[in-house]
Amino acid sequence: MPSSPAPVAPPLESAALVRRFPRYPDTFTYEPSSRWVRGVLDGVTVVDSRHQILVWEPGHKVPEYGFPRDHVRLDLLEAGAAPEAGYYRPQTKDVEWYDLVVGEHRVRGAAWKWNTPGLEDYVAVSWFPGVLDAWYEEDELVITHPRDPGNRVDVIPSSRHVVVRAGDRVLAESRRPLALFENRLPTRFYLPAEDVHWDHLERVEVVSTCPYKGTADGYWALKGAPDREVAWAYSKPFHQVSAIKDHVAFYNERVELVVDGAPFLDSPETWA
Numbered sequence: 001m002p003s004s005p006a007p008v009a010p011p012l013e014s015a016a017l018v019r020r021f022p023r024y025p026d027t028f029t030y031e032p033s034s035r036w037v038r039g040v041l042d043g044v045t046v047v048d049s050r051h052q053i054l055v056w057e058p059g060h061k062v063p064e065y066g067f068p069r070d071h072v073r074l075d076l077l078e079a080g081a082a083p084e085a086g087y088y089r090p091q092t093k094d095v096e097w098y099d100l101v102v103g104e105h106r107v108r109g110a111a112w113k114w115n116t117p118g119l120e121d122y123v124a125v126s127w128f129p130g131v132l133d134a135w136y137e138e139d140e141l142v143i144t145h146p147r148d149p150g151n152r153v154d155v156i157p158s159s160r161h162v163v164v165r166a167g168d169r170v171l172a173e174s175r176r177p178l179a180l181f182e183n184r185l186p187t188r189f190y191l192p193a194e195d196v197h198w199d200h201l202e203r204v205e206v207v208s209t210c211p212y213k214g215t216a217d218g219y220w221a222l223k224g225a226p227d228r229e230v231a232w233a234y235s236k237p238f239h240q241v242s243a244i245k246d247h248v249a250f251y252n253e254r255v256e257l258v259v260d261g262a263p264f265l266d267s268p269e270t271w272a
Contacts, residue, residue, distance in 0.1 A: 024056070024058070024059045024060055025058065025059075026058045028055065028114075028116055028118075028119070029055075029056045030054060030056070031063075031150075033052050033053060033054050033065070033149070034050065034051055035050075035137045035138060036049075036050050036136075036138050037050075037137055038135070038136045039132045039134070039135050040135075040136075041100065041102050041105070041131075042103060044102050046073050046132060047071060047072050047125055048071060051071075052065050052066060052071065052122075053066045053122065054066075054146060054149070057090055057091055057092050058092070059091075062148070063146055063148055064090065064124050064127070064146060065124060066114075066122035066124055067123050069122070069123055072123045077098040077099070077101075077123075078098060079097075080097045080099035080108055080109055081097055081109060082095075083108055083109035084108075090124065092114065094115045094116070095112040096112060096113045097109050098113075098123075107132075109126075110125060110131050110132075111124060111126065112124050127145050129143075129209070142211050143211055143214075143215075144210060144211045146211070147211045150183065152181075153180065153181070153240065153241060155179070155180050155190070155241050155243045155244060156178065156179045156181070157176070157179075157243075158176075158179045160175075160259050161174075161175050161259065161260050162175075162177045162189050162191060162258070162259050163257075163258040163259075164255050164256070164257055165255065165258065166200070166230070166255050166256065169197075169200050170200075171196065171197055171201065171222075171231070171250065171255060172191050172196040172197060173195060174195035177189040177190060178243055180244065180249070186266045187264075187266045188252070189249065189250070189259070190244045190248065190249045191247060191248055191250075192246065193233070193248055199223075201220040201221065201222065201230075201231065202220060202222075203219070203220055204219050204226050204229050205219075206219035206232075208232070212238070212241070213234055213238055213241050213244070214236060214241075215236070216233065216234050217235050217236075218232060218233040218234075218235060219232045220248075228254065230254045231250045231251070252267050253267045
């Protein structure tokens with residue numbers, strides 16, 4: 001049955017009505033975890049914990065693990081300084097940094113302790129790629145950052161009519177998209193690869209990782225504009241989202257996304 005464009009829902013403003021997933025709090029928050037978590041470097045288990053906490057820093061979506069001191073090889077840590085570069089957590093400035101030393105291998109700024117009331121007895125070790133060789137939750141390899149147990153990812157087949165444009169160019173058009181919904185993130189439509197007009201796109205050398213979906217190993221930009229990618233794909237997604245294999249998603253905020261004849265307004269700003 002054909003659908004009509006739906007109006008955008010009006011904003012809700014009421015002291016008695018609170019958004020279920022509000023903007024990230026401006027205080028530290030935590031949640032206990034009983035997962036078996038291990039971190040390994042050069043064959044040495046640096047962290048081995050069955051009872052730890054997930055710590056969310058003020059204003060951040062992604063948590064870090066805080067491990068009890070006796071769950072970490074403290075004998076391998078030496079007082080150090082913050083890493084000079086890289087996407088290293090934490091974002092909070094008031095921390096004590098440690099280098100990790102395994103044999104002749106020194107990783108600078110690999111671990112830290114928050115100088116925050118309540119967290120004095122916990123140590124964090126970075127999940128940034130290249131710090132440790134691997135992190136495991138139970139016996140499953142986990143990449144990029146710890147998983148938030150409250151984060152849900154749903155991939156749902158849809159019959160919405162999705163058109164992706166860049167100016168007067170139609171980049172893709174499909175009536176059989178997969179809608180991917182993830183907590184506190186904009187909706188992404190994954191379109192079958194055969195519904196993409198590849199003549200308007202060029203492959204770029206970009207790779208990203210996600211602990212819920214896997215490694216996005218295909219990225220594309222508009223032809224003639226290689227510095228700003230507009231689409232991506234997972235060739236080997238994790239089994240939980242295996243349906244997105246052979247599908248391509250576009251950045252809602254970098255192209256014009258028209259769904260059932262109306263501009264699709266869900267974007268990162270919506271969830272900020």
